[in-house]
Amino acid sequence: MSAVKRVERLAVAIVLLIVAGVPAAVFSYQAMRGPGTRADEVFVVARTVERGGFSPARIVVKQGQRVRLRILAEDVTHGFQLLHFGADAGAIKTGTTKVVEFTAGKTGEFPFYCSVRCSALHMALMGTLIVEP
Amino acid sequence: MKRRVAALAGVLLALGVASVALAGFVHPRGGRDVEVRLMAGKFAFDPPRLTVEAGDRVTFRIRSRDVTHGFAVEGTGIETTVLPGREARVTVPAAHAGKLRYRCSVVCGPLHPFMVGEIVVRPNPWPLGAGALALAVGFLASAGGLAATRRWDLTRSRALRWLLAWRPLQFALVAPNLAVFTLIVVAGLAGTSTGATNFSTIFVWLVWWGLLVLVLIPLGGRLWCAMCPLPAPAEWIARGAIVEHRVRGFGLGRAWPKALQNIWPAFGALFLLVLFGIVITTRPLVTALLLAGFAVAALGIHLVFDRRAFCRYVCPVGALVGVYANVSPLELRARDLDVCRRCREKACFRGGDAYPCPTFQFPGGGLQRNTYCLLCTECVKACPYDNVAVRVRSFAADLGVSRGRRMDEAWLTLLLLGTALAHSVVKLGPWGTVKSWANFERPTDFALYSALFAGVTLVALPALHLGTAWLSRALARTPGFKLSRLFVDYAYALLPVSLGAWMAFTLAVVAPNLSYVPRVLSDPLGWGWDLFGTRETTWTWMPVAALPWLQLGLVLAGLWGSVRAARAIVAEVIAEPRARRRALLPLTLLLVAIAWAFVTLYFG
Ligand code: SF4
Ligand code: SF4
Ligand SMILES: [Cu+2]
Numbered sequence: 001m002s003a004v005k006r007v008e009r010l011a012v013a014i015v016l017l018i019v020a021g022v023p024a025a026v027f028s029y030q031a032m033r034g035p036g037t038r039a040d041e042v043f044v045v046a047r048t049v050e051r052g053g054f055s056p057a058r059i060v061v062k063q064g065q066r067v068r069l070r071i072l073a074e075d076v077t078h079g080f081q082l083l084h085f086g087a088d089a090g091a092i093k094t095g096t097t098k099v100v101e102f103t104a105g106k107t108g109e110f111p112f113y114c115s116v117r118c119s120a121l122h123m124a125l126m127g128t129l130i131v132e133p
Numbered sequence: 134m135k136r137r138v139a140a141l142a143g144v145l146l147a148l149g150v151a152s153v154a155l156a157g158f159v160h161p162r163g164g165r166d167v168e169v170r171l172m173a174g175k176f177a178f179d180p181p182r183l184t185v186e187a188g189d190r191v192t193f194r195i196r197s198r199d200v201t202h203g204f205a206v207e208g209t210g211i212e213t214t215v216l217p218g219r220e221a222r223v224t225v226p227a228a229h230a231g232k233l234r235y236r237c238s239v240v241c242g243p244l245h246p247f248m249v250g251e252i253v254v255r256p257n258p259w260p261l262g263a264g265a266l267a268l269a270v271g272f273l274a275s276a277g278g279l280a281a282t283r284r285w286d287l288t289r290s291r292a293l294r295w296l297l298a299w300r301p302l303q304f305a306l307v308a309p310n311l312a313v314f315t316l317i318v319v320a321g322l323a324g325t326s327t328g329a330t331n332f333s334t335i336f337v338w339l340v341w342w343g344l345l346v347l348v349l350i351p352l353g354g355r356l357w358c359a360m361c362p363l364p365a366p367a368e369w370i371a372r373g374a375i376v377e378h379r380v381r382g383f384g385l386g387r388a389w390p391k392a393l394q395n396i397w398p399a400f401g402a403l404f405l406l407v408l409f410g411i412v413i414t415t416r417p418l419v420t421a422l423l424l425a426g427f428a429v430a431a432l433g434i435h436l437v438f439d440r441r442a443f444c445r446y447v448c449p450v451g452a453l454v455g456v457y458a459n460v461s462p463l464e465l466r467a468r469d470l471d472v473c474r475r476c477r478e479k480a481c482f483r484g485g486d487a488y489p490c491p492t493f494q495f496p497g498g499g500l501q502r503n504t505y506c507l508l509c510t511e512c513v514k515a516c517p518y519d520n521v522a523v524r525v526r527s528f529a530a531d532l533g534v535s536r537g538r539r540m541d542e543a544w545l546t547l548l549l550l551g552t553a554l555a556h557s558v559v560k561l562g563p564w565g566t567v568k569s570w571a572n573f574e575r576p577t578d579f580a581l582y583s584a585l586f587a588g589v590t591l592v593a594l595p596a597l598h599l600g601t602a603w604l605s606r607a608l609a610r611t612p613g614f615k616l617s618r619l620f621v622d623y624a625y626a627l628l629p630v631s632l633g634a635w636m637a638f639t640l641a642v643v644a645p646n647l648s649y650v651p652r653v654l655s656d657p658l659g660w661g662w663d664l665f666g667t668r669e670t671t672w673t674w675m676p677v678a679a680l681p682w683l684q685l686g687l688v689l690a691g692l693w694g695s696v697r698a699a700r701a702i703v704a705e706v707i708a709e710p711r712a713r714r715r716a717l718l719p720l721t722l723l724l725v726a727i728a729w730a731f732v733t734l735y736f737g
Contacts, residue, residue, distance in 0.1 A: 004377050011304055011375035015366075018308065022315040026323070030660060043661060051326070072661045075327050076241055077201030077216075091201060091216055094240035095330040095652065096669050097661060117217035118200050 041099075044071045046078040046092065046114060049121035054112075057127035061104050067129075072097045079115030082129060091116045104131040145269035148262075163188030163227065171250070173215050174198030175242050176572075177565025178235075178250035187230045187254050195221045202248070203238030207645060208678040212238055227254045231681075232736050236645065240329045243415035244568055246646050247560045259736035263685065264729045270689050271725040274696035275717055279704070282530040286468070288513075288522045297513045297523065300487075301376045306360035314362040314424065316657060321421020325659025331417035332657035335649045337424070338414040343643040345454070346635050354458030358451060358507035363427045364443050367435035368491070378487050378514075386439045389446060395541045396452045400548065403449035407552045408586055411559060411571040441491035445505060456546055457632050458503035459531035459625070460694065465506050465513075466496060468522040473497035480515040487514035496521055502531040504542065529694045532625045533701035540617070543624035547598060550631040550727070551590030557638050557734055598624065601723045609707055609716035622706070623720060626699035630724055633691020634731045637684035641735070644680060681736055692728040696721055 045055045051074075061067050071080045073092040080089040085102040092098045114125040163186030171193045172179040185191055195204055197217045205212040206225055215221045227233065237248035288294050296302060313336065321333035328334040349357050369375045371384030406413065413419050431443040444451045467473050467481075473496075478485050482495040490496075492505045496512050497520070513521045558564070559571050570582035602619035606612065651667035653659075662668065699720045707713045 007301065007376050008374060011301070014308055015311070015369075015375065018312045019315055022312060023319050026316070026319055026658065029662070030658075033662070045661070070661075074325055074330075074659060077239055091214070093201070093214075094327065095656075095659065116201055117197075 040066075041068045041070050044069055044080075044127075045074050046071055046080065046125070047074045048076065048119040049124045050119055051075055053125055054114075054127040058130060059127070060130045060132060063104055063107050063131050063133050065104050065131075066101065067104050068099060068101045070097050070099050076118050077116055078118050078125070080112065081115040082110060082112040084110040085129075087112075088115070104129070107131045107133045141272060143269075145265045145272070148265040148269075165189050167191045169193050171195045171204075172198055173202040173204070173237065173248075174565070175200070176237075176244035176248040176568050177563060178237075178248070179565070181563035181565060182251045182253060184253045184255060185227050187227060187256070189227045189254075190224055191227055191252065192222065192224045195223065200241050201239050202241050204235055205238035206233060206235045208680075211235075214239055225252065227252060230254050230256050230258060232257065232259065240327060243328050244411070244572055245329055246415075246642070247411075247568060249561065250563045253737075257737065260733045263732035263736065266685075266689065267692060267725045267728045267732065270692050270728075271696050271721045274693045275700060275714075275721045279697070279701060280527070282527050282533075284464075284524045284526040286522045286524050288468075288524075293523070294513075294519070297510045300378070300514065303359060303509060304376050307362055307365045310360050311362040311365060314428075318421045318425050320658050321417040321419075321424075323658060324417060326417060327659055328415040328417055329646075329649055330653060330656070330659040332653045333417045333420045334415065335653045337420050339643055339646055340650060343639055346639040347643070350454060350457050351461060351632065351636065353463050354461030354503045354508070355451075355454050355506060356463070356508050357454055358444060359509050361444075361450075363424065364431035364435065364441060364448075366428065367432040367443070368441060370432070371435040372488065384435060384439070385437050387437055389438050389442045393446055395539070396446060396455075396545060397541050398447045399449050399452035400541060400545050402447060403452055403545065404548060404590075406449050407548075407556070407590075408583060409573075410552075410556060411568070412573050415572075440489070440493065441507070444507060445492040452545055453549060455504040456542055456549070456628060458506075460529045460628050460632050461503065462525050462528050462530075463508075463523070464503055464526055464530070465508055465510075465521065465523050466500055468520045470497075470499060472518050472520045473499075476518060476520075478517055480517055481512035481521060485515045485517065487511045489515070501534045502537055504531075504537075529629050529698055532628060532698035533705070535622070535702075535705055538621050538625060540621055543621040544595070546624045546627055546631070547595050548590050550627055550634070551594045553631055553634045553638055554594075554730065554734075555586055555589055557634070557731065561638065561641055561735070597723070598627075601719045604719040605703075605716045608718060609712045611707065611712065611716070614706065619706075622702050623699070626695050626702055626720060626724065627727070629694030629698060630688070630691035630727055633687045633689075633694075634727075636691075637687045637731065637735065640680065640684060640687070684735055685732060688728050688731050692724055695724045699724065 042059055047053060047055070071089055071092055073094050073096060075094065077091055077093050079091055080098070080100060081087065082100070085104065087100040087102045089098040089100050108131060110129045110131070112127050112129055114122060118125060165186070167185055167189050169183060169191060173195055174197065183191070193204065195215045197215045199217065201217060202215045203212065204215055204221065204223060211223060211225055213221045213223045225233065231254055233252040233254060235250050237245055241248065288297065317333040317336055320331055324331045324333065345357055371382050373379045373382035413423060427448070430447065434443040434447065435441065476497060479497055480486070481490060481497050483489050488511045490512055491509055492507055494500050494506050500506065559567050570578040573579045599616070599620055602616055602623050606614050606616065606619060648670050651670045655665045655668040656662040700717060703713055703717045703720070707716050
């Protein structure tokens with residue numbers, strides 16, 4: 001009898017571990033990992049405007065800071081251009097990431113764009129880099 | 134007569150082999166430089182098909198209509214990226230006669246994995262050669278004696294007997310699948326909506342479906358149902374136990390309504406599933422909701438009704454696996470029916486030290502076909518005389534069993550065959566219009582597609598099948614036979630060739646898309662993770678050159694099995710040998726035509 005109960009209890013524990021553990025593992029890994037793969041990196045997801053555009057669409061940095069952006073093209077191939085600082089990632093194929101690096105030399109608000117046609121609203125796919133003094 | 138058949142088959146065989154083999158040696162008549170403007174757009178190339186001569190060099194000037202696409206020729210290293218607003222140029226030598234396929238190689242949206250185009254290189258030997266081959270195989274299979282089914286009892290092995298009787302076995306099979314299922318639901322609900330980079334779509338429709346059709350069904354029949362996680366929680370709650378045997382659980386244990394004690398509910402569910410197949414298989418969210426929906430439906434049904442009623446009557450996958458399980462070489466049967474006759478407990482059916490059969494099968498009562506046996510091994514555990522055996526036997530042995538053939542199974546078989554054909558056209562074919570209809574881009578187009586789909590699977594194919602039965606009856610001069618009975622009986626002969634076609638189809642879907650598997654393992658939700666460093670595995674080219682031969686082999690093997698089954702089925706109703714041969718002829722021709730249609734669709 002007790003052996004039976006032990007097996008059942010073990011099975012229940014395994015089931016609960018799976019059903020609760022898998023989602024918990026997924027979300028805690030994502031939380032732990034933080035927004036970027038590196039501490040000094042800003043992780044930007046590029047989606048078509050219909051699906052929400054750049055996220056984040058506003059990036060705030062300090063003047064003189066070395067900025068490192070990792071851009072993931074989530075749904076189709078996108079591009080990334082921030083011409084004021086000479087950053088151009090070229091085409092970023094779906095599901096892959098590319099990194100741009102530059103120094104935020106001057107203060108102000110600078111737009112960045114997608115440079116590869118990605119949907120009918122491609123021209124509207126943009127975001128802003130804010131460099132604070 | 135027999136000699137004549139053999140001679141005819143020999144000639145056809147030689148013709149088929151010669152025409153296919155010769156194509157490699159035919160002196161190229163081409164040698165031209167052909168230039169083609171190709172427009173790439175979601176989710177097809179325009180023109181979708183191009184015909185050139187062997188020896189030509191085709192230069193594609195490719196532009197994109199919408200987003201970034203790719204262009205990669207299967208079985209070669211030729212690949213390029215097509216950025217919008219820029220022309221890509223690529224030259225493809227059309228060295229050998231046959232069909233060259235190219236596909237999009239940059240994920241461009243949901244239907245991206247099915248964005249393909251074709252170059253037909255003349256003189257293409259496939260349509261004719263494959264036709265001759267199919268005819269030859271058909272005639273050969275329809276002649277000669279029928280070999281008796283052979284069986285090997287696997288449960289003579291002590292270790293296996295112990296394993297099958299081990300109570301936690303089923304749980305041990307289900308648990309890993311439950312973990313994968315949970316991740317599928319989480320990824321589908323929370324992960325990226327790009328199907329090609331989400332664990333849920335890739336693991337369900339590439340990995341699971343691939344393993345199911347290419348390995349589990351052809352070798353193990355309904356083995357999947359023994360490890361399926363969808364109805365497991367429902368069954369555990371209804372039984373009040375996960376591993377152990379409990380007499381009273383929490384299910385109400387009502388009887389399933391009499392009128393629905395068949396697989397018509399599963400037929401309906403399967404029809405919807407395959408009709409919306411293009412949408413479902415490319416959308417992570419839909420995939421997750423569908424699977425979760427199955428689990429919830431199973432829970433509701435199992436709490437109210439007795440045993441695994443969901444699996445027995447409702448589950449579309451169960452019905453699909455069930456009918457094809459008759460082709461598989463694995464069976465669970467009573468070892469010695471004399472023992473069963475003397476047995477008073479009938480524990481395999483009524484339960485005893487283990488649960489009664491969850492699908493109301495009765496091994497001791499002469500269970501003879503695999504359709505509804507889930508291989509859950511409860512009866513092995515229940516039988517007090519150790520009289521339940523698991524055996525390996527010749528393929529398709531159940532198709533000759535006349536007892537228990539049913540109209541619902543026959544219709545399901547026809548639906549499956551029609552679906553294999555329809556999905557081959559939509560998913561593997563180069564025609565973008567059909568793809569966008571099936572993709573539910575506009576409701577009116579989808580309505581048209583539904584009508585076409587239903588027309589093929591529910592009207593045209595059954596009508597063709599009925600016509601064959603009628604012709605067969607007329608040729609055999611046996612007007613007394615009921616046509617509806619022949620319709621049902623003959624349907625079972627379709628199973629091997631349609632399974633072969635599904636395998637050929639699945640191979641062509643899975644093989645070129647395999648590189649997504651390491652990607653989604655490393656980044657299951659498309660959130661930019663890189664667990665194993667394989668998130669950017671690029672297009673790896675499988676030895677796709679062997680693919681057509683494999684596909685041809687599968688379809689022809691299926692054809693062989695089908696014609697053999699047809700022989701056995703005809704032989705059991707018609708005694709007179711000449712009438713038998715005449716009755717078999719239309720059926721053989723139908724089966725040959727089916728096999729030929731698939732091969733021509735793939736390579737013609
Ligand atoms: S019938 Fe369906 S739900 Fe039941 S075990 Fe088989 S596949 Fe799973
Ligand atoms: S016949 Fe035996 S193995 Fe098959 S479903 Fe019934 S109890 Fe399970
Ligand atoms: Cu594409």
